[in-house]
Amino acid sequence: MALQFALDPELTPRLLDEVVALWTDVTNAGGAVGFVAPVTPERVRPVAEKAFAGVREGRDRFLAARDTEDGSLAAILFIEDQRFNLFDHWRMLKRVMVHPRLQGRGYGLDLLREAERVARTMGLEALQLSARGGLGLESFYTRAGYKEVGRVPAAIRVAPGDDRDSIFFWLDLREDLR
Numbered sequence: 001m002a003l004q005f006a007l008d009p010e011l012t013p014r015l016l017d018e019v020v021a022l023w024t025d026v027t028n029a030g031g032a033v034g035f036v037a038p039v040t041p042e043r044v045r046p047v048a049e050k051a052f053a054g055v056r057e058g059r060d061r062f063l064a065a066r067d068t069e070d071g072s073l074a075a076i077l078f079i080e081d082q083r084f085n086l087f088d089h090w091r092m093l094k095r096v097m098v099h100p101r102l103q104g105r106g107y108g109l110d111l112l113r114e115a116e117r118v119a120r121t122m123g124l125e126a127l128q129l130s131a132r133g134g135l136g137l138e139s140f141y142t143r144a145g146y147k148e149v150g151r152v153p154a155a156i157r158v159a160p161g162d163d164r165d166s167i168f169f170w171l172d173l174r175e176d177l178r
Contacts, residue, residue, distance in 0.1 A: 022099055034047060065107070077093050116171065134164045137167070
Protein backbone atom coordinates (compact mmCIF):
# COMPACT_ATOMS: atom_id res chain seq x y z
CA MET A 1 0.00 0.00 0.00
CA ALA A 2 1.22 3.51 -0.79
CA LEU A 3 0.10 7.11 -0.91
CA GLN A 4 -0.77 9.17 -3.95
CA PHE A 5 -0.10 12.87 -3.35
CA ALA A 6 -1.96 15.82 -4.81
CA LEU A 7 -0.87 19.42 -4.35
CA ASP A 8 -3.74 21.90 -4.35
CA PRO A 9 -6.45 19.50 -5.50
CA GLU A 10 -9.80 21.02 -6.45
CA LEU A 11 -11.40 22.18 -3.19
CA THR A 12 -14.78 20.56 -3.69
CA PRO A 13 -17.53 20.18 -1.07
CA ARG A 14 -16.77 16.42 -1.07
CA LEU A 15 -13.10 17.08 -0.31
CA LEU A 16 -14.08 19.45 2.49
CA ASP A 17 -16.29 16.71 3.97
CA GLU A 18 -13.37 14.25 3.74
CA VAL A 19 -10.99 16.69 5.42
CA VAL A 20 -13.49 17.36 8.22
CA ALA A 21 -13.98 13.61 8.75
CA LEU A 22 -10.21 12.98 8.78
CA TRP A 23 -9.57 15.89 11.15
CA THR A 24 -12.33 14.68 13.49
CA ASP A 25 -11.03 11.10 13.47
CA VAL A 26 -7.43 12.20 14.10
CA THR A 27 -8.48 14.45 16.99
CA ASN A 28 -10.71 11.82 18.58
CA ALA A 29 -7.84 9.29 18.37
CA GLY A 30 -5.68 11.67 20.43
CA GLY A 31 -4.04 13.68 17.66
CA ALA A 32 -2.97 17.24 18.40
CA VAL A 33 -4.34 19.17 15.43
CA GLY A 34 -6.01 22.17 17.02
CA PHE A 35 -8.73 20.52 19.08
CA VAL A 36 -9.10 18.31 22.13
CA ALA A 37 -11.16 15.12 21.99
CA PRO A 38 -14.00 14.62 21.85
CA VAL A 39 -14.74 16.82 18.89
CA THR A 40 -17.57 16.76 16.36
CA PRO A 41 -17.47 17.45 12.63
CA GLU A 42 -19.61 20.53 13.28
CA ARG A 43 -16.86 21.98 15.46
CA VAL A 44 -14.10 21.16 12.96
CA ARG A 45 -15.87 22.37 9.80
CA PRO A 46 -15.46 26.16 10.33
CA VAL A 47 -11.72 25.75 11.00
CA ALA A 48 -11.35 23.56 7.89
CA GLU A 49 -13.28 26.11 5.83
CA LYS A 50 -10.92 28.85 7.05
CA ALA A 51 -7.90 26.73 6.07
CA PHE A 52 -9.43 26.14 2.62
CA ALA A 53 -10.00 29.91 2.27
CA GLY A 54 -6.25 30.54 2.53
CA VAL A 55 -5.67 28.03 -0.28
CA ARG A 56 -8.43 29.56 -2.43
CA GLU A 57 -6.84 33.00 -1.96
CA GLY A 58 -3.60 31.58 -3.35
CA ARG A 59 -1.60 32.36 -0.23
CA ASP A 60 -1.44 28.84 1.18
CA ARG A 61 -0.98 25.39 -0.34
CA PHE A 62 -2.79 22.16 0.47
CA LEU A 63 -1.14 18.75 0.25
CA ALA A 64 -3.45 15.74 0.28
CA ALA A 65 -2.56 12.06 0.13
CA ARG A 66 -4.89 9.25 -0.82
CA ASP A 67 -4.56 5.59 0.01
CA THR A 68 -3.80 3.86 -3.31
CA GLU A 69 -5.77 0.76 -2.28
CA ASP A 70 -9.16 2.30 -1.58
CA GLY A 71 -8.80 5.96 -2.64
CA SER A 72 -9.67 7.29 0.81
CA LEU A 73 -8.13 10.49 2.11
CA ALA A 74 -5.20 9.23 4.17
CA ALA A 75 -3.15 12.29 5.13
CA ILE A 76 -3.05 16.06 4.75
CA LEU A 77 -1.17 19.19 5.66
CA PHE A 78 -1.33 22.87 4.84
CA ILE A 79 1.71 24.89 3.78
CA GLU A 80 0.90 28.33 5.16
CA ASP A 81 2.32 31.66 4.09
CA GLN A 82 3.09 33.82 7.13
CA ARG A 83 1.63 36.93 5.44
CA PHE A 84 4.68 39.03 6.23
CA ASN A 85 7.23 39.82 3.53
CA LEU A 86 10.24 39.32 5.80
CA PHE A 87 9.19 35.66 6.14
CA ASP A 88 8.69 34.99 2.43
CA HIS A 89 11.63 32.56 2.28
CA TRP A 90 9.95 29.96 4.54
CA ARG A 91 6.52 28.50 5.27
CA MET A 92 4.73 26.96 8.24
CA LEU A 93 3.35 23.42 8.02
CA LYS A 94 -0.02 23.22 9.74
CA ARG A 95 -2.52 20.45 10.47
CA VAL A 96 -0.09 17.62 9.73
CA MET A 97 -2.22 14.47 10.05
CA VAL A 98 -2.47 10.85 9.00
CA HIS A 99 -5.65 8.84 9.49
CA PRO A 100 -5.40 6.76 12.70
CA ARG A 101 -6.05 3.46 10.89
CA LEU A 102 -3.01 4.13 8.68
CA GLN A 103 -0.55 5.31 11.32
CA GLY A 104 2.57 3.27 11.95
CA ARG A 105 3.20 2.64 8.24
CA GLY A 106 5.62 5.49 7.64
CA TYR A 107 3.00 7.69 5.99
CA GLY A 108 3.73 10.62 8.30
CA LEU A 109 7.35 10.65 7.16
CA ASP A 110 6.22 10.24 3.55
CA LEU A 111 3.91 13.25 3.97
CA LEU A 112 6.68 15.40 5.43
CA ARG A 113 9.11 14.38 2.70
CA GLU A 114 6.59 15.30 0.03
CA ALA A 115 6.05 18.68 1.74
CA GLU A 116 9.82 19.18 1.70
CA ARG A 117 9.93 18.33 -2.02
CA VAL A 118 7.12 20.81 -2.72
CA ALA A 119 8.83 23.51 -0.64
CA ARG A 120 12.04 23.08 -2.61
CA THR A 121 10.15 23.46 -5.91
CA MET A 122 8.65 26.67 -4.48
CA GLY A 123 12.19 27.96 -3.86
CA LEU A 124 11.76 28.01 -0.10
CA GLU A 125 14.73 27.92 2.26
CA ALA A 126 13.01 26.43 5.30
CA LEU A 127 9.90 24.92 6.83
CA GLN A 128 8.63 25.42 10.36
CA LEU A 129 6.03 23.51 12.31
CA SER A 130 4.83 23.40 15.87
CA ALA A 131 3.70 20.54 18.05
CA ARG A 132 1.89 20.04 21.33
CA GLY A 133 4.16 18.75 24.07
CA GLY A 134 3.43 15.62 26.05
CA LEU A 135 2.69 13.39 23.07
CA GLY A 136 6.18 12.24 22.10
CA LEU A 137 6.12 14.12 18.80
CA GLU A 138 9.63 15.45 19.32
CA SER A 139 11.24 12.15 18.30
CA PHE A 140 9.01 11.84 15.23
CA TYR A 141 9.86 15.30 13.90
CA THR A 142 13.54 14.85 14.74
CA ARG A 143 13.59 11.60 12.74
CA ALA A 144 12.09 13.57 9.85
CA GLY A 145 15.08 15.97 9.94
CA TYR A 146 13.48 18.81 11.88
CA LYS A 147 15.39 20.52 14.66
CA GLU A 148 13.69 21.75 17.83
CA VAL A 149 14.35 25.51 17.90
CA GLY A 150 12.06 26.73 20.64
CA ARG A 151 9.59 25.85 23.32
CA VAL A 152 6.98 27.93 25.11
CA PRO A 153 6.22 26.25 28.44
CA ALA A 154 2.57 25.62 29.30
CA ALA A 155 1.34 27.60 26.27
CA ILE A 156 -1.39 25.10 25.32
CA ARG A 157 -4.18 24.46 27.81
CA VAL A 158 -5.88 21.22 26.84
CA ALA A 159 -7.88 21.08 30.09
CA PRO A 160 -7.89 22.79 33.47
CA GLY A 161 -4.63 21.79 35.13
CA ASP A 162 -3.26 20.22 31.92
CA ASP A 163 -1.00 22.74 30.21
CA ARG A 164 1.40 21.58 27.48
CA ASP A 165 4.45 23.13 25.91
CA SER A 166 4.23 24.54 22.40
CA ILE A 167 7.31 23.19 20.61
CA PHE A 168 8.73 24.77 17.45
CA PHE A 169 10.65 22.80 14.83
CA TRP A 170 12.68 24.04 11.84
CA LEU A 171 13.86 22.28 8.70
CA ASP A 172 16.58 24.16 6.82
CA LEU A 173 16.23 23.41 3.10
CA ARG A 174 19.39 25.14 1.94
CA GLU A 175 21.57 22.41 0.44
CA ASP A 176 24.81 23.69 1.89
CA LEU A 177 23.54 23.57 5.48
CA ARG A 178 21.98 20.07 5.52
